[in-house]
Amino acid sequence: EKLGLGRPALPEEIAAWDVDVSPDGAGLPPGSGSVADGEVLFSENCAVCHGEFAEGVDNWPKLAGGDGTLAREDPLKTVGSYWPYLSTVWDYVHRTMPFGGAQTLSDDEVYAIVAYILYSNYLVDDEFVLSQENFLEVEMPNAGGFIVDDRDGVEVPRFSQPPCMNDCKDSVGITMRAAVLDVTPDETAAGETASEAVQVAVAETTVPAAASAPDPALVAQGEKVFRECAACHRIGEGATHRVGPILTGVYMRAAAQAEGFRYSPAMTEAGEGGLLWDQTTLDAYLERPADVVPRGRMSFRGLSEPGDREAVIAYLRSFSE
Amino acid sequence: AGGGGAAANPDPLITEVQPWATGLGAGVDATPYGLPIEYEADVIRRNVPWLTADVISSINFTPIHALDGTITPQGCAFERHHSGAIDMRKEDYRLMINGLVDTPLVFTYADLERFPRVNHTYFLECAANTGMEWAGAQLNGAQFTHGMIHNMEYTGVPLRTLLEEAGIQPSARWIYVEGADASSNGRSIPLEKALDDVLVAFRANGEALRMEHGYPVRLCVPGWEGNMWVKWLRRVEVMDRPVESREETSKYTDTLADGTSRKWTWVMDAKSIITSPSPQSPIVHGHGPLVIAGLAWSGRGAIERVDVSLDGGRNWQSARLAAPPQPMALTRFYLEIEWDGSEMLLQSRAIDSTGYVQPTKAQLREVRGLNSIYHNNCIQTWWIKPDGEAENVEVS
The missing domain is CATH 1.10.760.10 (Cytochrome c-like domain)
Incomplete structure (x- = not known):
């Protein structure tokens, strides 16, 4: 019904x-x-x-x-x-x-x-x-390489026998140990990192904010917008290059300066030509990357909302001061 | 009289007035949405960085070694994303049903809340859970070997109700379900299953789904591999054939020793794990009474019985089930023993309502080889040492 x-x-x-x-x-x-x-x-x-x-x-x-x-x-x-x-x-x-x-x-x-x-x-x-x-x-070489799940026929009968309860084997010995490989992440690492982060945050808030520091609310908003960037870019302590370069310190720095990143020729040229990432240039680049660096590699559709751009620039600034 | 030794001196925690017994605690609203107390800060999801290229397309693990009962709190239930967890408002949510139906329909979130609702508790296990252990004992902890699982009470609308609202045409055999995120994760599901127990869920454990679990709406496919439980569900297409999408061909297919691969291996086989003692939860109390605790589940039905071995599978005894088992949900088991400090090779073995008995690693490898990646439901062994420490091992 x-x-x-x-x-x-x-x-x-x-x-x-x-x-x-x-x-x-x-x-x-x-x-x-x-x-x-x-x-x-x-x-x-x-x-x-x-x-x-x-x-x-x-x-x-x-x-x-x-x-x-x-x-x-x-x-x-x-x-x-x-x-x-x-x-x-x-x-x-x-x-x-x-x-x-x-x-x-x-x-x-x-x-x-x-x-x-x-x-x-x-x-x-x-x-x-x-x-x-x-x-x-077009012929795909492994097209014939698949069978439909046959566990019901092959495994279920084999694994549905009444199980042994006593004296099931003559002897038991250890044949392999995880400790030998030693690939398990450090158990306490996540907790320690969290408490260090809290300590850093506390330390930072006790320092008087500079007059020009970005508005914390705007930075927080920018952090949310930055998720759109995070597929390719990392920022902050311990960040590494991904598809795009690390963005720590990018604000008020010349273009194409992140060490160890292979920039497009167009971006390198723009940096050598004096492109500086300030409020105005970042705003224009984030709106339409190709307008600022034609033939650059950043395949991003752009942030059409001016408020989003302002917030994300504030977030970038918070890693440059 | 107590069984422990006599105290040499009075315990100051008892004889001295403690701060919490004289001063005042926190008022109401100190934390309008409460978080665990700081002393439980180690009960968290963890990830294994070397497993994947990037945390945006990755997985982490439920701290099953530190939980008890059967319900997984949402905040520490494992996450698996292919293009990251997206941030979508209920107001922006749309669900489309199209394909072989009389009337293709669009529902809003508010529409879904007006259909008759059901509540069911189900486990969700990633097909790759325990997948790193095929070739040998590798990760040292129940969280890492078996933590791609959670168990929640879902509230939602049976998919059948929504499909019938659109009117299913006679040629329909399959549905294709897809999510709204950039991964477009899509899976084909036989119509028979879709009409049986598949649920369009919008709450878990009484509250809204968390972002990382598909807020505002996800699919529940009881007993079947987690990848099919599409998050941010946006479309259900009724079809006469499967789509053979990326997640049902290049991934979530199980390669056998001869190089052929099984596809459509949807159901999760019966499985169990001792959560404590285990490598991340060693015995710290010395000899005497010891509670062995674990979890068991089956995608084919309910758990019938769980056996525990202390000697690596030579001898077995049946554990105590904490509550009547529910189909396709986690069951908690306990075995209480007197531990004399000797080494143990702890194992558990689940038997489900169909009579299927959880196999050993050797039995599974005999059928499937070492390259299956997915669906490893073998019996796990923890080596408990005289000092109470535990290690993931394999035994003969």
């Missing part, structure tokens, strides 16, 4: 959200992209985590390689060696990548990046162009 709650979904609303793509190609929009275009796009959008050749950086996923490793110790599971359907690659890149900038790629860009991932796995040649028309012709 229906309660008559909710309202009919409009066609535009369904179109906006129903974008999943199935193995038979259902859901794929028209479009195409070449390996050559994909190589450029991959370098700009994906390589910081996945490597220029899709070989992976640090613990980020490797997207290429691993042929014939699935039955070995530590298999390497990549698009080429493991993924059964190309539709999954298109769907995932389209909806979820790049990390921190999901749903910013055009359909043609997604086709091109998927084409490049195929190329990096030696599944197509460098002239290849992937399109809606030829999508189902």
Whole structure:
């Protein structure tokens, strides 16, 4: 019996959200992209985590390689060696990548990046162009490598025998110890870090605030806005470079100065040309990055609300004084 | 007379007036939303930094070694995000049901609160729980080996009610559920399960969900792997086929020794763990009465019995279940013993209402090899040493 709650979904609303793509190609929009275009796009959008050749950086996923490793110790599971359907690659890149900038790629860009991932796995040649028309012709090497869960047949009968209660084995010996590997995080670390942080905060509040210090309420608001930046940028003590550089001390400093970060040529040039990150330039950059540093690498849609920009700049300032 | 030794001197905690017995404590509203007292500051989620590339797409662990009973407080229930925990207001929440339905519908949060509600307690276990232990004893603590689990009382609307409001068409076989965050985490679920016990939940343990658990609305898929419990649920598409999304192909598939991989391994097998004593919760009181405490659960039904071994699996005795077991929820068990200070190799073994007996590591490896990553429900061994310290070990 229906309660008559909710309202009919409009066609535009369904179109906006129903974008999943199935193995038979259902859901794929028209479009195409070449390996050559994909190589450029991959370098700009994906390589910081996945490597220029899709070989992976640090613990980020490797997207290429691993042929014939699935039955070995530590298999390497990549698009080429493991993924059964190309539709999954298109769907995932389209909806979820790049990390921190999901749903910013055009359909043609997604086709091109998927084409490049195929190329990096030696599944197509460098002239290849992937399109809606030829999508189902691409053969995925591990398409036949999956079986539907067979635990009910294979395991359940074996593991449903009445269990032994007494004298179940002749002897018992220790064969492996966790202490030998010693990879467990320090038990008290989180607690100690927390109390140190509290101490620091207490110490800071007892120091008289400088006249020019940012408003604490605005800083707190900025910390919230900064979550949008945190996918790529870290700030504060112990921060390390991620997709983007550390932002500690960035306020009132020249552009491209964070040590050890590989900036785009455009950003390096801007720094050498005298770009200083003050209130005005940061505000403009955060609104539309490409207006301040054309051809820079920051793929961020920008903060359209002036209040958000003011708050996040106050937050950045709080790490510069 | 008490069983302990006589005191040499009177205890000043008793003979002297203590500050708390003479002065005044905190007034009401000192903490309008209360937090644990400072002495419990070590009962927190912890993460294993080397496991993942970045904390935004990562997991942490419930401190099960420091909790008792069965309900997990939300504040220390483990988190798993693929693109970070998002900050969404109830007013901005929308749930769409589309696909093979008579009328595609959009619900607001307020709409959901007007449907008849149910309350159920369920465990949520990540399929990767204990996944670091396939190749050997690795992490030294129940929190790290078994802490990708929590157990809460959920309040929500059966998904069936919402699907029937939209009208399911005869060709429907599957649903596809997806979240509103940037990860677009989506999973395909057979329609039969969707119509059975799947819940669209908006409260846990009586209060709103926490941000890290999908505020304002998440899916509960009782007994099935945690990745399917989509957070920030925004869309349910009724379909005639599975989508085969990233989380059901490249991840959450279990590779066997011959290189083929099982897919659609949704149900969580019966499993148990001794939470205390354990490496992070050693015996500190010396010889005499000792309470062995643990948790057991099964995605196939209720726990029937839990056995405990003190000698690495040679001999077993049945533990005491603290309350009548509920299906697809955690069960607490206890075994009270007199500890004489000798070494123990502690194990627990769960048996569920279908008769399934939790297997040993060797039995699981025989079927699955070492590369499954997911669904490791093997019997765990803690080596208790004469000084009461404990270590994660494997035994013959």
